[in-house]
Each structure stands twice: as C-alpha cells, then as structure tokens.
Amino acid sequence: MLFRRLKFLGWLVGLLVVVLGGSYLFAPQWLMQANFTREAMAAHLDKHSVQAGDTRWSYYEGGDGPTIVLLHGFAADKNVWLEMAKLLTPHFHLIVPDLPGWGESSRVADASYNIDTQAARLDEFVQTLRLQRFVLVGHSMGGAIAGVYASEHPEQVAELALIDAFGLKSTPSVLDREVQAGKNPFVYDDRAGFERATAWAFKKPPAVPGRFIDVLVKRNQQDHAFIERGLRELRQPSQYLAVQNRLGQLTMPVLGLWCHEDRIVDISALDSLRNGLTAASAISASTINGCNHMPMLEKPEQAAQILSGFALSH
Numbered sequence: 176m177l178f179r180r181l182k183f184l185g186w187l188v189g190l191l192v193v194v195l196g197g198s199y200l201f202a203p204q205w206l207m208q209a210n211f212t213r214e215a216m217a218a219h220l221d222k223h224s225v226q227a228g229d230t231r232w233s234y235y236e237g238g239d240g241p242t243i244v245l246l247h248g249f250a251a252d253k254n255v256w257l258e259m260a261k262l263l264t265p266h267f268h269l270i271v272p273d274l275p276g277w278g279e280s281s282r283v284a285d286a287s288y289n290i291d292t293q294a295a296r297l298d299e300f301v302q303t304l305r306l307q308r309f310v311l312v313g314h315s316m317g318g319a320i321a322g323v324y325a326s327e328h329p330e331q332v333a334e335l336a337l338i339d340a341f342g343l344k345s346t347p348s349v350l351d352r353e354v355q356a357g358k359n360p361f362v363y364d365d366r367a368g369f370e371r372a373t374a375w376a377f378k379k380p381p382a383v384p385g386r387f388i389d390v391l392v393k394r395n396q397q398d399h400a401f402i403e404r405g406l407r408e409l410r411q412p413s414q415y416l417a418v419q420n421r422l423g424q425l426t427m428p429v430l431g432l433w434c435h436e437d438r439i440v441d442i443s444a445l446d447s448l449r450n451g452l453t454a455a456s457a458i459s460a461s462t463i464n465g466c467n468h469m470p471m472l473e474k475p476e477q478a479a480q481i482l483s484g485f486a487l488s489h
Contacts, residue, residue: 258475
C-alpha cells in the first residue's frame with residue numbers, strides 16, 4: 176500500500192513538472208498570470224472589474240483599515256504594486272486599478288489618455304465605487320494623475336503621496352534627453368530591447384525568465400502605437416507640468432517620495448514639490464537610496480514603511 180502511494184505521488188510530481196514545463200515553453204502567458212494571481216492572494220487581494228464611464232476597469236481590492244488607492248505609471252499595470260501591497264493590507268484597505276488603456280482595463284480607439292482625461296476617468300471610477308475620503312498614491316505618470324485629481328477633488332483626498340512623480344519641474348533626466356533626441360525607450364521588439372528598457376527604470380534590473388520576457392515583448396509590440404501616442408501627449412507643456420501648475424491648489428497633507436538615483440524623473444522634482452506646496456496642511460519628503468525609479472519593486476519594505484507612517488500620521 177505504501178509503495179503504491181509513493182508511486183502515485185511520484186507520478187503526480189512528474190505530471191506537475193511536465194505541465195509546468197510545457198506551460199513555460201508553450202503558454203508562458205498562462206504561467207505568468209498564475210504567478211500574479213499567487214502574489215495577489217499572498218497580498219490578500221481579490222481581482223474585480225467595473226464599468227465606469229468609457230472604461231471597463233480591472234482592479235485589485237483587499238485589506239482592512241483606511242482606504243489607499245494606488246496608481247501605477249506609464250507602460251505599467253497594477254501588478255507593480257503586489258510586492259508592496261502584501262505589506263500594506265494588514266493595515267489598509269487597498270484599491271489597485273489598471274489605469275484606463277493599460278493592463279486589463281479597456282481602451283477606446285483614438286481617445287485621449289493624457290493626464291487630464293485620466294484624472295477625469297479616475298473621478299468616474301471613484302464615484303462608481305462610492306469611495307469616501309481616501310489616501311491617493313501615484314507613481315510616475317500615476318503621480319501626475321493623482322496630483323491633478325487631488326487638486327480638483329480635495330474633498331475626496333485625505334492625503335496625497337507622490338512617488339517619483341511625473342508632472343513637476345525638474346532638471347532634465349537622462350531619459351528626458353533621450354526622448355528629446357527622438358528616441359522612445361518604452362518601446363522594444365526583442366529581449367535585448369526589454370533589457371534596455373528595464374535598465375532605465377531599475378538600479379539592478381530584476382531577473383525575469385526568458386519566456387516571460389517574450390510575453391512582455393509581444394504585449395509591448397501590440398501597444399507600440401498607443402505608447403508612442405501617449406508619450407507625445409505627455410511631452411506637451413500642459414502635461415509635463417500638470418502637477419507643478421496646480422501645487423498651490425493642494426490643501427491636504429502631501430508626501431513626496433523619491434529614489435535618490437532616479438534616471439527617469441530627476442530627484443530635483445522633489446524640491447519643486449516642496450517649494451510649490453503653499454497651501455498644503457502638511458508636507459513630508461523622503462528619499463530612498465539604492466533604487467532608481469521603481470521603489471515599490473526595488474525597496475518595497477522601505478517604501479511601505481514610509482507610506483504607512485505618512486498615511487497614519489494625519
């Protein structure tokens with residue numbers, strides 16, 4: 176009997192290896208999605224969707240405590256927050272959406288997805304979910320959307336946290352100079368291009384399995400036109416100074432959190448943020464060493480600690 180059980184377990188393990196190996200080789204997108212599902216479960220997040228305005232929003236929700244809404248950056252999706260989310264859900268109720276046009280949220284052909292229109296869509300999402308006052312957190316492009324939304328809806332935003340945020344006056348970054356030279360580091364067609372793109376955002380790029388990279392390359396290729404158009408929109412003065420032009424309208428407590436070695440949004444933007452917040456009820460500023468543009472992935476524990484302290488202090 177024991178031998179038969181061991182034989183069955185051996186057969187089951189062998190089958191699992193074959194299935195996982197086959198999935199990695201022939202259906203890596205399934206295996207990658209399964210990994211995100213596993214990470215979401217570890218963070219106590221459930222995936223939902225809701226129609227708000229012109230967008231079918233996909234989002235994670237979970238945790239207990241004050242509500243925090245987390246907005247991702249350009250050419251990213253809600254999954255960038257998963258590592259940090261598992262540190263936050265014991266203390267906070269999280270809403271983590273794919274912004275319209277990105278990830279699993281829907282996209283309208285030829286519609287604008289600039290900072291202002293995304294902030295308007297965010298308001299439709301907030302109203303649909305009937306969220307009350309919450310902590311709004313935005314990273315990179317998501318930071319610009321968060322800043323614009325907070326300036327226009329201060330009654331909804333209890334606190335605002337901008338992480339390596341776009342939309343502020345700063346010394347041109349290394350990436351800014353590349354874009355001004357007519358290059359777009361956010362588009363790529365092969366594994367080497369993916370590695371170059373991640374090198375822009377990470378001090379030490381994460382190790383990603385080759386077949387997963389192939390999935391990301393294919394998605395990026397499908398999104399080339401959308402990414403190119405989005406970058407052109409963001410280069411308009413009304414967009415790259417979207418938060419700068421509204422700093423005086425921000426009345427809630429504001430946190431600026433930057434990686435000290437950010438190559439995409441220069442850390443000088445943090446000075447512009449602090450100097451321009453003439454009406455904010457409280458101003459906090461923090462920097463993290465040893466990361467580039469993605470503190471939620473490069474330094475999740477430190478970023479979560481800073482954000483938690485800020486959110487619970489007002």
